[in-house]
Amino acid sequence: MQNDAPESRRPENRWFHLCMADDLATLNAFVTTRVGAVPLVAQNIKGRVVAFRNVCTHRFAVIHSEPAGCGPLRCPYHGWSFDADGVPVGLPFNPTDFQLEAEGRRRLALHPAALARCGRLVFVRMAADGPSLEEELGAALFARLAALSDAFPRRGAALEPEDDWERIDAANLRIHQAPDGALVLHSAAPAGADSRFSRTVTLYPATAPITADAEQPA
Numbered sequence: 001m002q003n004d005a006p007e008s009r010r011p012e013n014r015w016f017h018l019c020m021a022d023d024l025a026t027l028n029a030f031v032t033t034r035v036g037a038v039p040l041v042a043q044n045i046k047g048r049v050v051a052f053r054n055v056c057t058h059r060f061a062v063i064h065s066e067p068a069g070c071g072p073l074r075c076p077y078h079g080w081s082f083d084a085d086g087v088p089v090g091l092p093f094n095p096t097d098f099q100l101e102a103e104g105r106r107r108l109a110l111h112p113a114a115l116a117r118c119g120r121l122v123f124v125r126m127a128a129d130g131p132s133l134e135e136e137l138g139a140a141l142f143a144r145l146a147a148l149s150d151a152f153p154r155r156g157a158a159l160e161p162e163d164d165w166e167r168i169d170a171a172n173l174r175i176h177q178a179p180d181g182a183l184v185l186h187s188a189a190p191a192g193a194d195s196r197f198s199r200t201v202t203l204y205p206a207t208a209p210i211t212a213d214a215e216q217p218a
């Protein structure tokens, strides 16, 4: 299908909000999405948070099929696992089945995707190279989002945005701010992705009184 959009507006060249930084803070935590038909994954590998196409370079299977979770970056089919550079490092039966030396494994590294943070917000882009997130959003909006995300560090009970709340739109992210101090962040699934890749989280200031049973994951 022909894509007539200007190159900079094509989905593969755009940044998409993926998750909060704390979603990727623990070892092996991952969050996935799709841009068009291409699956992407951001993952914590030994403390490094990196992003790749979520597609195994052996036989092109999707590696992580869940929207989020915790587990090594390991293909479910023949068990190849990948390091933080995307290089397959654990290949069961390599001596008999694949016989890949270091150079061969490097050639089969996962395709990198771009990853950027704005405060505690994590964005991904399918294209590894291109304008920075700050360039795409503009310096003023970038600074505002960073400050807001840092000022509302706690997840809490979900709120329904009301019509008179302030609204901020940035990429696929829509933020509603309640007058008395709470943020509702809704990340729409990128074009071509189904709704399980949309995410909503309600954030509160560090000092807000939130009952323990109101704490919940995104």
Ligand code: FES
Residues within 6 Å of the ligand: 056, 057, 058, 059, 060, 061, 075, 076, 077, 078, 079, 080
């Ligand atoms: S398809 Fe992934 S290891 Fe074979």
